[in-house]
Amino acid sequence: MxxxxxxxxxxxxxxxxxxxxxxxxxxxxxxxxxxxxxxxxxxxxxxxxxxxxxxxxxxxxxxxxxxxxxxxxxxxxxxxxxxxxxxxxxxxxxxxxxxxxxxxxxxxxxxxxxxxxxxxxxxxxxxxxxxxxxxxxxxxxxxxxxxxxxxxxxxxxxxxxxxxxxxxxxxxxxxxxxxxxxxxxxxxxxxxxxxxxxxxxxxxxxxxxxxxxxxxxxxxxxxxxxxxxxxxxxxxxxxxxxxxxxxxxxxWNRADYLGLGPGAHSFIDGTRSWNISNNALYAKGVKTGLPVSQSETLSSIDSYNEYIMTNLRRREGINPKLITANYGVTLSQNFKDILTRYEASKDLLIAENSIKLTQNGFLLADRIASDLFLTHD
Ligand code: SF4
Structure with a gap:
């Protein structure tokens, strides 16, 4: 889709x-x-x-x-x-x-x-x-x-x-x-x-x-x-x-989408691109063949971090088994202390197939997501 x-x-x-x-x-x-x-x-x-x-x-x-x-x-x-x-x-x-x-x-x-x-x-x-x-x-x-x-x-x-x-x-x-x-x-x-x-x-x-x-x-x-x-x-x-x-x-399902127009973003085959956010330069570039967009191919770490950021914010939460299969990360090992802390503070509900934010946890969604990010070093 x-x-x-x-x-x-x-x-x-x-x-x-x-x-x-x-x-x-x-x-x-x-x-x-x-x-x-x-x-x-x-x-x-x-x-x-x-x-x-x-x-x-x-x-x-x-x-x-x-x-x-x-x-x-x-x-x-x-x-x-x-x-x-x-x-x-x-x-x-x-x-x-x-x-x-x-x-x-x-x-x-x-x-x-x-x-x-x-x-x-x-x-x-x-x-x-x-x-x-x-x-x-x-x-x-x-x-x-x-x-x-x-x-x-x-x-x-x-x-x-x-x-x-x-x-x-x-x-x-x-x-x-x-x-x-x-x-x-x-x-x-x-x-x-x-x-x-x-x-x-x-x-x-x-x-x-x-x-x-x-x-x-x-x-x-x-x-x-x-x-x-x-x-x-x-x-x-x-x-x-x-x-x-x-x-x-x-x-959020990381399906492909094409973005048209100044400032629009696209995500196709694992590559993210974004058009120039300037109306005159966009119009001129498209007409004359000048490049109007930049792109980056997401690394496995970037893809994992994006998955955490977008899916932790959803009702279904994140799926630990899918994360292991797709990104090789075992949350219960790599982030054991963090998960234990947020479960104890009643911000996360942890089950075998899902980790979800509680209602209070949603107030901390960005912080909890970034605590679960991988870094490039
Ligand atoms: S400036 Fe335009 S795009 Fe921004 S919130 Fe107002 S109507 Fe929407």
Whole structure:
């Protein structure tokens, strides 16, 4: 099972926390879209032997493209690749772009899943983050999409917002649950240096929530969603049964995927590559044949570390037998003390065929994963 990711690097406004690759200028839009068409053609042999089961239009803000621009991109994928007859096709959409007519046009293009960037239902928080939508649009956009005919919807939420009270967070969760979407993604606010928040933080502003408050919001999130039959299957992803993201599951299963567009990453046959994160240079490079990507072939140690990092964050956890078979590492010997310590602190559940994080362990997922990493020396 393989997937295609297409990165649309344009946004209306720069959200103050965001360090993805995007531009608020649309000056290079036409040349970037031409570049994506060309790149789809140029790289068709790279994944020619595989059926494409998922297509993901991410960004940036792909919903700011017109229906005909989206149609041209999807046509290029269908023309140059062997797409399954029932692909999952996801579009990341921002609330302000969603109208009945637009959603119906997306459905006509075969788009069958939306990931809507709600982030918060609180007007003050949306303004503070510099989002383009307001709290009314946060809810109404989801209802509009549902009424227009798309039920497979995920909404994004952000937790760890400073100064938000537990009561306000519970109100946010109620607003999310009331929309009855089968999938919710929730990310902890992180302050990245090259963002507006990062620059303010460097001058002393307090923009990150204390970790105890973020942890409390995460626990409340897991518990509240569980009450409504929405279970977490990865540290940032929650769904009703059968509505897990196929595209993201593909990444975590280390299946091949092709990334098109500026800043897009690919993973094919054990080699990871990433396109240049510059719109003008990407468009020029694709057109003139200049290289637009760099690549690295993962060593066995890199592959093992990636497996630990991605799979420890999943509900199923890591599989010690598979690790021994694939990477020659016996966790119970190589990491005996670390496993014993985290089991004693009730952060890990250790069984013969799986090692899983407990609910508290998920709060330490990155630290526990890095304690289980192999090093190159
Ligand atoms: S809309 Fe999304 S990609 Fe664009 S700046 Fe905001 S968070 Fe980043």
């Amino acid at each position: 393989a997937g295609v990711y297409i990165h649309i690097p344009f946004c209306r406004k720069a959200c103050h926390y965001c360090d993805f690759h995007f531009s608020t200028s649309l000056k290079t839009k036409d040349s970037v879209l031409n570049g994506i068409h060309l790149e789809a053609l140029q790289r068709k042999e790279s994944i020619a032997d595989q059926e494409i089961k998922t297509i993901y239009l991410g960004g940036g803000t792909p919903s700011l493209l017109s229906s005909s621009e989206l149609e041209n991109i999807l046509d290029a994928i269908h023309t140059h690749y062997s797409v399954s007859s029932t692909p999952e096709i996801t579009l990341e959409a921002n609330p302000e772009d969603i109208t009945d007519a637009v959603v119906k046009s997306w459905i006509n293009l075969g788009i069958n899943r939306l990931s809507i960037g709600v982030q918060s239902f609180n007007e003050d928080i949306l303004t503070w983050m510099n989002r383009s939508h307001n709290s009314t649009q946060a809810s109404s956009s989801v209802k509009t999409a549902q009424n227009a005919g798309i039920s497979n919807i995920s909404i994004d939420l952000i937790y760890g917002v400073p100064h938000r009270t537990p009561k306000d967070w519970m109100n946010e969760l109620k607003s999310a649950i009331d929309l009855n979407t089968p999938h919710i993604s929730a990310y902890c606010l992180t302050i990245e240096p090259e963002t507006v928040f990062g620059k303010k933080a460097a001058k002393g502003a307090v923009l990150a929530s204390p970790s105890a408050a973020s942890s409390a919001e995460f626990i409340a999130l897991v518990e509240r969603l569980k009450d409504d039959g929405i279970h977490f299957y990865e540290v940032s992803n929650f769904s009703k049964l059968g509505f897990e993201s196929k595209h993201n599951s593909n990444y």
